[in-house]
Amino acid sequence: MTNLIEKIKMLTSVKQTHTKIIEGSKITIRDKIFIKVFRRNTVKGDTDHHYDTFEIPVKRWTTVLDALLYAKSCLDGSIAIRYSCRMASCGSCGMKINGIPRLACYTKVSELEGDTITCTPLSNFPHIRDLVTDFSQFFDHHRNMKPYIRNEYADIKLEEENNRDKKLLREFKQTPEEVDKYLQFSYCIKCGLCYSACPTAGADLKFPGPQALAQMYRYLADNRDNAIKERLNIVDNQHGVWRCHFPASCSVVCPKGVDPALGIQLLRGHLLANSKNEKKIAELFNRDVQER
Ligand code: SF4
Numbered sequence: 079m080t081n082l083i084e085k086i087k088m089l090t091s092v093k094q095t096h097t098k099i100i101e102g103s104k105i106t107i108r109d110k111i112f113i114k115v116f117r118r119n120t121v122k123g124d125t126d127h128h129y130d131t132f133e134i135p136v137k138r139w140t141t142v143l144d145a146l147l148y149a150k151s152c153l154d155g156s157i158a159i160r161y162s163c164r165m166a167s168c169g170s171c172g173m174k175i176n177g178i179p180r181l182a183c184y185t186k187v188s189e190l191e192g193d194t195i196t197c198t199p200l201s202n203f204p205h206i207r208d209l210v211t212d213f214s215q216f217f218d219h220h221r222n223m224k225p226y227i228r229n230e231y232a233d234i235k236l237e238e239e240n241n242r243d244k245k246l247l248r249e250f251k252q253t254p255e256e257v258d259k260y261l262q263f264s265y266c267i268k269c270g271l272c273y274s275a276c277p278t279a280g281a282d283l284k285f286p287g288p289q290a291l292a293q294m295y296r297y298l299a300d301n302r303d304n305a306i307k308e309r310l311n312i313v314d315n316q317h318g319v320w321r322c323h324f325p326a327s328c329s330v331v332c333p334k335g336v337d338p339a340l341g342i343q344l345l346r347g348h349l350l351a352n353s354k355n356e357k358k359i360a361e362l363f364n365r366d367v368q369e370r
């Protein structure tokens with residue numbers, strides 16, 4: 079009888095795990111996973127961290143955010159996480175999942191290898207508590223890029239204040255080709271995954287980072303904006319666009335296909351012909367042009 083009970087226990091404790099290929103993607107079907115969560119309350123003065131592990135029942139469609147919310151609702155209400163939309167739109171739920179910066183709401187547990195998923199806070203951001211980091215500096219970099227259209231003929235408020243000729247104000251029409259020049263860069267949701275993956279952002283706090291530089295290119299490439307010189311001056315310095323070593327990890331982790339590394343290279347392309355700081359590379363470019 080005891081043997082039979084042991085046998086039943088053994089059979090029921092076997093994990094239901096198997097792998098399937100669905101629409102070309104390898105999916106691991108499990109009925110439970112373990113989620114290992116980074117714990118530290120930096121605001122309260124904790125200097126050491128530890129991990130808490132929770133067993134979570136899952137379905138094929140369970141996301142890492144669902145798993146964390148299950149742990150928070152049913153097992154430990156003190157876990158700190160940040161999220162809002164649950165649909166990869168707000169950019170709030172960024173964290174490192176198995177060491178890679180990802181959106182928790184956009185990562186299904188069935189897409190990940192292994193039965194234990196490790197969640198840690200994003201690198202390169204000051205830590206607050208558990209999986210929550212401080213985005214103040216990241217948003218400061220974004221604001222420094224003046225992320226809005228700058229064109230005196232489009233600013234109605236300015237026109238009213240200065241009583242300028244209303245005829246100067248005009249409608250800005252764009253062709254699909256003109257929109258296409260910046261469209262992909264405008265998909266950024268400011269999730270910070272690229273910033274977390276960037277080795278230069280980790281080494282130089284003054285470096286704006288891939289997100290901010292890609293946004294700079296987004297406005298530079300928009301033909302409604304006419305502050306090109308001012309824009310290039312903001313990024314043409316020793317902590318600016320030249321600090322990027324092009325590891326391109328930013329583009330690999332971006333969940334929206336922005337490709338910030340491409341934006342940085344395109345910005346550089348503009349600067350090669352316009353550099354104010356007499357960069358050697360710009361001098362070489364000018365010499366090359368004169369010699370032709
Ligand atoms: S460029 Fe991509 S990874 Fe970086 S903040 Fe924008 S959406 Fe996130």
Ligand code: FES
Nearest residue numbers: 163164169171183
């Ligand atoms: S909760 Fe909004 S992007 Fe994940």
